[in-house]
Amino acid sequence: MPSYIFGKIELDDTQLQKDLEIVKGFPRISEEYDEFGTGVWINNSLWNASQDATDTMYRDFDYPAKQTEYGRQLPYISKLVTENFNLEYLKMVRTRNLIDGMVIPHKDFVELNKPKNQYFRVFVPLEDNQHAFHSDEDNVFQMKKGEIWFLDAAIDHAAVNFSTESRIFLCLDFAFPGDFHPSEIFTNKALYNELIKPTIAKREQLKPEAVEHMIQSLSQIIDKYNFKDVLFMLSKIHFYKDVPVSAAYDWLEEITRRSGKEELLDKTQKLRKYMIEKRDLGERFSINDWKELTA
Numbered sequence: 001m002p003s004y005i006f007g008k009i010e011l012d013d014t015q016l017q018k019d020l021e022i023v024k025g026f027p028r029i030s031e032e033y034d035e036f037g038t039g040v041w042i043n044n045s046l047w048n049a050s051q052d053a054t055d056t057m058y059r060d061f062d063y064p065a066k067q068t069e070y071g072r073q074l075p076y077i078s079k080l081v082t083e084n085f086n087l088e089y090l091k092m093v094r095t096r097n098l099i100d101g102m103v104i105p106h107k108d109f110v111e112l113n114k115p116k117n118q119y120f121r122v123f124v125p126l127e128d129n130q131h132a133f134h135s136d137e138d139n140v141f142q143m144k145k146g147e148i149w150f151l152d153a154a155i156d157h158a159a160v161n162f163s164t165e166s167r168i169f170l171c172l173d174f175a176f177p178g179d180f181h182p183s184e185i186f187t188n189k190a191l192y193n194e195l196i197k198p199t200i201a202k203r204e205q206l207k208p209e210a211v212e213h214m215i216q217s218l219s220q221i222i223d224k225y226n227f228k229d230v231l232f233m234l235s236k237i238h239f240y241k242d243v244p245v246s247a248a249y250d251w252l253e254e255i256t257r258r259s260g261k262e263e264l265l266d267k268t269q270k271l272r273k274y275m276i277e278k279r280d281l282g283e284r285f286s287i288n289d290w291k292e293l294t295a
Contacts, residue, residue, distance in 0.1 A: 002155055003136045005198050006182050007148035007191045009084060009124060015076035016126060020168055022073055023095050029054050038232050039101015039161070043171075046071035047081070047093035058092050058173055059281060060112050065090050077170065080124075085172060086185050092173040098132065099167070102160035104235040105135075105245045106275040108153035114175060116154035122185060123149045124170040131163035133201060135238060135245050140201040143169070147196065150182060156246045156276055160239050206241040215251055219258035224290045227264060230255070231271075231287065246276060 026044050045053050047065035055068075064087055071078055071093065081093055109119050123134075128145045135141070136157045143149050151157065161167055174185055183192035222230050234248035249272040256264040274285040 002138055002152035003134070003141070003150055003157070004194075005143075005147050005149050005196045007186070007193050008196060009080065009146045009148065009191070011080075011126070011146050012076065019074040019076045020126060023077075023097075023168060024166070026070060029056070037098070037101055037103045038228075040097070040099035041101055041103065042095075042097045044070050044095045045092070046074065046077070046095065047090065049091070056094075057282075058108070058112075060114060060175065061091065064088060065092055077126075080170070081172070084187060084191060085122075086174075086187055089174045089176050089180075089185070090172060091175045092171075094171045095126070095168055096171050097166055097168045098159055098161045100161060100164045102232065102236060103158055104232060104275065105156050105158045105238075105248060107156055107277075110276075110278055112281070118176045118178070118180075119154060120174040120176065120180070120182070120185065121151045121153045122172040122174065123151050124172070126168045126170055127166055129161060129163065129165050129167035131165065132159075132161040132167040133239050134159045137245055140203060140239050142199040142201065144199060148191070156244075158235060158238070158245055160236060201239070203238075203240055203242040206237070206243050211251070215254050215258065219255045222255055222259050222264060223261070224264070227267065228287045249276065 023044060026042075028042055043056050045056055045068050047067050048055050049059060049061045049065065051066035051068055053068040053070040067078070077095070108121070109116055112119070123143055125143045125145050125147060130142070133140050133142055134151065134157065136152055137155050172185075176184070183189045186192060218230055231248065231252060234251050237243060238245050238247055249268070252268050253265070253272065256268045259265075271285060271287065273279075274283070279285070
């Protein structure tokens, strides 16, 4: 599978819990890519390019990441990072939480300049949540507390938390100047372990006639008032039905085409391009902006 486990850290729950309480008290700030998610989606920058905790944009730069004021408030999490991970190629560290919401299918790094295989995104769950899942082009899976995962963010992927419970993850972004082995992210190569079995979600088959019925029915009711609702509903289906992660965009394009509403079809095609094909650094796309439409 494109995303995989390659290690595990034993966490000190007492020290960790103190830091997590501090994380939960950080103010929620506007995200660089708020359009990707719904529900409560919080990213706190602990290390980044600017040392500014309000800077949530991942971008290319040619020096090690700098710790922010948020990172300095988390002694145990900071220790986890500095004692276990190679800081030379570390470009960003965030805590990420998603509550009662999802991040719709998208690709990362499309606005950056390096070859995509030089970017290496690592997740370490700091909390367990049986209702939270990630996906890539092959599988839907759960990341368990302390596991070290590579998430292939350069391909279509998504995340969801079907509950109102927290699921704080540590996200570490590395960028290498050339070819590398995943073990190079560790200060102690003994952490590298490919033998840990991942938790893969079992998904039901989705019959073609059910897809046709869904598309035909939604084409009769979709409008600017429920466009976002339909998008996020379609994006959830792959988490429990065995369909590709990007199927939501195929379905939405056919739904809007059959609706006969050219504005909706145009919006869908631009959305697809932005989320999984190409966008510029700093470019924004508003799902809710319908200034070009009349009631």
